[in-house]
Amino acid sequence: EAGVAQSPRYKIIEKRQSVAFWCNPISGHATLYWYQQILGQGPKLLIQFQNNGVVDDSQLPKDRFSAERLKGVDSTLKIQPAKLEDSAVYLCASTRGLGETQYFGPGTRLLVL
Amino acid sequence: GQQVMQIPQYQHVQEGEDFTTYCNSSTTLSNIQWYKQRPGGHPVFLIQLVKSGEVKKQKRLTFQFGEAKKNSSLHITATQTTDVGTYFCAGLVRGTASKLTFGTGTRLQVTL
Numbered sequence: 001e002a003g004v005a006q007s008p009r010y011k012i013i014e015k016r017q018s019v020a021f022w023c024n025p026i027s028g029h030a031t032l033y034w035y036q037q038i039l040g041q042g043p044k045l046l047i048q049f050q051n052n053g054v055v056d057d058s059q060l061p062k063d064r065f066s067a068e069r070l071k072g073v074d075s076t077l078k079i080q081p082a083k084l085e086d087s088a089v090y091l092c093a094s095t096r097g098l099g100e101t102q103y104f105g106p107g108t109r110l111l112v113l
Numbered sequence: 114g115q116q117v118m119q120i121p122q123y124q125h126v127q128e129g130e131d132f133t134t135y136c137n138s139s140t141t142l143s144n145i146q147w148y149k150q151r152p153g154g155h156p157v158f159l160i161q162l163v164k165s166g167e168v169k170k171q172k173r174l175t176f177q178f179g180e181a182k183k184n185s186s187l188h189i190t191a192t193q194t195t196d197v198g199t200y201f202c203a204g205l206v207r208g209t210a211s212k213l214t215f216g217t218g219t220r221l222q223v224t225l
Contacts, residue, residue: 008173035215042117042201042215043156056212087204099211101146102203 002026004105006092012111014051020081021108024073025094031055033102034067034077035091041093049075082112117204117216125222132189134219136202143207145178145185148217151198161186185220192223 005024013019025032031050035043046065048056052072060067063064064083069075089109093102116139126132136145144163148156160169162178162185169176175188185202202216 002198042203042218044215045212048212099143099205099207099213101158101161102156102213103158107155 004094004103005094006090006105006108008108009106010109010111012113013082014082014113015084018078019082019110020076020078021090021092021110023075023077023092023105025075025092026103029094029096029103031095031098031100032069032075033073033093033095035093036090037089037107039088046077055098060074079110081111084112086110087112115204115206115214117202117214118203119200119202119216119219121219122217123220123222125224126192127196128223128225129191132192132221133167134187134200134202134221136185136187136204136216138204138214140183140204140206142204143211144205145182146203146205146213147176147185148201148215149198150201154198156201167183169213181196187218189221192221194225196221197223 007022033048034046037043046060047067049069052069067077089107091107092105119136146161147159150156160176165182166180166201167178175189177186199220201218203213205213
């Protein structure tokens with residue numbers, strides 16, 4: 001069974017630029033999560049999808065972050081415009097259903113200069 | 114909102130010594146999950162505890178869930194260099210979102 005795929009693995013941008021990350025969950029997993037992990041901290045949930053609907057986006061900075069999962073499979077997370085404090089690893093995870101074991105992708109390391 | 118704290122933040126042990134990390138939630142949990150993240154890697158699921166007072170073992174790792182379902186611990190017996198990494202607990206409160214809240218993590222360093 002293929003794992004969660006993410007791209008790109010690394011990204012360096014200047015502040016005020018835009019960036020997008022892509023995630024393809026494990027086949028058949030209905031629930032998809034985007035986390036932000038700042039160095040030395042635990043993952044912080046940004047947004048949670050159940051199929052193509054948003055279940056929780058209470059911690060998503062909606063003035064600059066957006067995410068979609070239009071067909072209920074893969075997902076994109078966008079930051080526009082980026083700030084220095086957005087430098088972090090962005091992790092995507094998927095589960096069969098709500099509250100089940102989370103399988104994480106390798107993450108995208110973002111550095112904002 | 115829900116908070117999950119872990120102590121210690123960091124522990125350095127010599128190979129063969131034991132290690133314990135403690136996890137405390139501000140709210141009662143439906144279940145608790147433990148993950149391990151190697152340096153430069155992503156979190157990998159270790160175990161899930163559901164019942165009050167539950168104890169589970171995986172080789173040298175022992176996981177406990179508190180009676181009140183607000184705290185948990187992970188104990189590693191006779192650490193090895195392969196145990197190096199950050200251990201996160203993650204608490205789940207069932208509801209509409211069934212959101213998992215990750216703890217602050219404990220970073221374990223093991224030297225020979």
